[in-house]
Amino acid sequence: MTTQSPAAQGGAALAPVTGRRSPRRRAQISRGIQYTVLLALVVVLALATDWARVGTTFLDPAVARDLVPTLGGALVNTLRYTVAAFAVGLSLGTLLALMKLSSVRPYRWIATVYIEFFRGIPALLVVVAFGYAVPVALGVNIGSLTAKAALALGMVAAAYIAETLRAGIEAVPRGQVEAARSLGMSHTRTLVTVVIPQAFRIVLPPMTNELILLTKDTSLIYLLGLTPAQFDLTKVGRDALSTAQGGLTALFVVGAVYLIITIPLGLLARRLEGRTARRTRS
Amino acid sequence: MTAPVTSSAPLTDAAAPAIRIEGLHKSFGPREVLRGIDLEVHAGEVVCVVGPSGSGKSTLLRCVNLLEQPTAGTVRVLGTEVTHPDVDIDAVRAHVGMVFQSFNLFAHRSVLENCTIAQRTVLRRPRAEAERVARENLARVGLADRVDALPAQLSGGQQQRVAIARALSMDPALMLFDEPTSALDPELVGDVLGVMRDLAEGGMTMLVVTHEMAFAREVADRVVFMDDGLVVEQGPPEQVIGAPTHERTRTFLRRVLDPTHQRPVAGR
Numbered sequence A: 001m002t003t004q005s006p007a008a009q010g011g012a013a014l015a016p017v018t019g020r021r022s023p024r025r026r027a028q029i030s031r032g033i034q035y036t037v038l039l040a041l042v043v044v045l046a047l048a049t050d051w052a053r054v055g056t057t058f059l060d061p062a063v064a065r066d067l068v069p070t071l072g073g074a075l076v077n078t079l080r081y082t083v084a085a086f087a088v089g090l091s092l093g094t095l096l097a098l099m100k101l102s103s104v105r106p107y108r109w110i111a112t113v114y115i116e117f118f119r120g121i122p123a124l125l126v127v128v129a130f131g132y133a134v135p136v137a138l139g140v141n142i143g144s145l146t147a148k149a150a151l152a153l154g155m156v157a158a159a160y161i162a163e164t165l166r167a168g169i170e171a172v173p174r175g176q177v178e179a180a181r182s183l184g185m186s187h188t189r190t191l192v193t194v195v196i197p198q199a200f201r202i203v204l205p206p207m208t209n210e211l212i213l214l215t216k217d218t219s220l221i222y223l224l225g226l227t228p229a230q231f232d233l234t235k236v237g238r239d240a241l242s243t244a245q246g247g248l249t250a251l252f253v254v255g256a257v258y259l260i261i262t263i264p265l266g267l268l269a270r271r272l273e274g275r276t277a278r279r280t281r282s
Numbered sequence B: 001m002t003a004p005v006t007s008s009a010p011l012t013d014a015a016a017p018a019i020r021i022e023g024l025h026k027s028f029g030p031r032e033v034l035r036g037i038d039l040e041v042h043a044g045e046v047v048c049v050v051g052p053s054g055s056g057k058s059t060l061l062r063c064v065n066l067l068e069q070p071t072a073g074t075v076r077v078l079g080t081e082v083t084h085p086d087v088d089i090d091a092v093r094a095h096v097g098m099v100f101q102s103f104n105l106f107a108h109r110s111v112l113e114n115c116t117i118a119q120r121t122v123l124r125r126p127r128a129e130a131e132r133v134a135r136e137n138l139a140r141v142g143l144a145d146r147v148d149a150l151p152a153q154l155s156g157g158q159q160q161r162v163a164i165a166r167a168l169s170m171d172p173a174l175m176l177f178d179e180p181t182s183a184l185d186p187e188l189v190g191d192v193l194g195v196m197r198d199l200a201e202g203g204m205t206m207l208v209v210t211h212e213m214a215f216a217r218e219v220a221d222r223v224v225f226m227d228d229g230l231v232v233e234q235g236p237p238e239q240v241i242g243a244p245t246h247e248r249t250r251t252f253l254r255r256v257l258d259p260t261h262q263r264p265v266a267g268r
C-alpha cells in the first residue's frame, strides 16, 4: 500500500518507453466507455418505445382522476395498519431483544426460536394464518381488522426489530457501561440512563427502514378480507385494475402514493445515519 | 483471609488504609493475570503503578472497584471488604473515582450532564446542587466554558479532563487512574498531568497506572513496579526509578526512559 504512489509515478514515467497507459488515463477511458454505453441504451429504448401506448397503459388521466377520491381513505388505512403493526412490532421486539440478551438461558432460546421462525417464513403465511387458521384453531375471534392486521404484521416485524435492537444495544461500547458502573450506577440504572438512549440513536436508521418494509407489507392484509371502508392502497389499486380500462394506470398511481410515504422515510433514515456517524465520532 | 472483627462497619474505618489488597489472584480462563498481589494505599498517598504492557496493571486497578471479579484474595476499599459476597459494591464505587485510558464520557450527554448524571441518580442530589458541584469541578480542570459541548466536540485532552471532573463531582475519597494520558496526542498530555498534580497536592488519595516516569518521579509518594502479575518492587520514586534493585525493573526503565525506545510504550 505504501509503495502505491511511487509505483504509480514510476508507471507514468515508464509509459512512453513501455507503451502502457497510466492508471489515471485508463480510468478516464473506462469512464468514457461506460457513459457511451449508457447513452446508447437510453437512445435505443427511447426510439423503440411506443410512447402513446405507454401513456394509455400507465398514465391514463381519466383513470387516475377516477381513482383520486378513494385514495385518501386508502392512504389513511394503510398508515393506520402500518402504525398499529409497528407498535406491536416495537413492543414485542423490545421484549424479545431483552430476552435475547438475558442471562437466563431459556429466555434466550425462546427468543431465538421465535426470531428464526418469523424471519424464515413469508409474511403472507402469517397473515393467512391470522385470517383463517388462528380463529379456527384457537377459537379466538379477533374482532377488529386493524388489531388482526397489527398482530399478524407486528409479529413478523417483531422478529426483525428484535435483532435490530439487540445489535444496537451490543453496539454501545463497553467503556460506556464501565464508566457508569464505576460511578456507582446500578445495572438497571446504567441500562436506562446510558445504554438504551445510545442504542436508540444507533437503531433509528435501521428502524426507519423497518417502517418502510412494514408500510409495503400492509399490502398483504387484503388476505384478511376487507370491506370497502377498510381498503388499503394496494387493494384499491387492484380493484381499479379489474374494473377500469386504462391498463396499469391504477397500479402506477397507487405505487406513487406508496413512494410519497416511503421516500421521505428513506431520506430521513439517511439523515439519521449521518447524524449518528457524526455523534459517535470521538 | 480471616475477616477482622471490625469488618461489618460499612465505610471509612479511619485507621484503615484506603486500599488494602491481600493475596489477590485473577485468572481469565486458564491464564493467570494476577498471581498474588499484596498492596496498600494509605489515605492521602499517591501511588504510581508502572510495568510492561500486559503485566496486569489495569486488571489490578479494575479489581479495586470490582469491574473485574478477583479469583482469590481480599480487597478492602475505604474499610469495606469489596470481595465479600454481600458487599453493596455500588455504594463503594460511588466513593471511588475512576479515570479510563479511553475517557469513556457518555457520548449522548453534554459535558455538564456527564458530570451530573451520577450525582443525581446515585447520590440523589437535587439538580441545582449537582450542577453547582459539576461547574466547580469543570472550572477546576479548566473547562468551565465548555459545559454545553458534547464529548465528540472536544479534544482528547479536554475529554479526559471532563472525565476527571465527572469523577471528582462524586466527592470521591479515592481516585483510580488507568493510563489517563496514553491515548492522548503528546501536546495534550501536559494539561491532564497538570490537573492530576493539582489533585495530588490537594491531598487526594490516588492509585495511578502510568508510563509517565517524570510524573511518577515528581508526584508519587511510592512507585510500584509490576511484571507478569506480581509486584516486583516498590518504594519511593527515587529508589524504584532512580536506583532499582531488580534486573527486570532496570530493563523496563531502560526501555521507557531511552528516547529511542520510547515510542512503542508511550504510543500505546
Ligand SMILES: Nc1ncnc2c1ncn2[C@@H]1O[C@H](COP(=O)(O)OP(=O)(O)O)[C@@H](O)[C@H]1O
Residues within 6 Å of the ligand: B028, B033, B051, B052, B053, B054, B055, B056, B057, B058, B059, B060
Ligand atoms: N477481559 C479479559 N479477558 C481475557 N484476558 C484479559 C482480559 N483483560 C485482560 N486480559 C489479559 O490480561 C493480561 C493483563 O492485562 P492488563 O491488566 O490489561 O495489563 P496492563 O494494563 O498491564 O497492560 C493481558 O495479557 C490481557 O490480554
Ligand SMILES: [Mg+2]
Residues within 6 Å of the ligand: B057, B058, B059, B179
Ligand atoms: Mg492497561
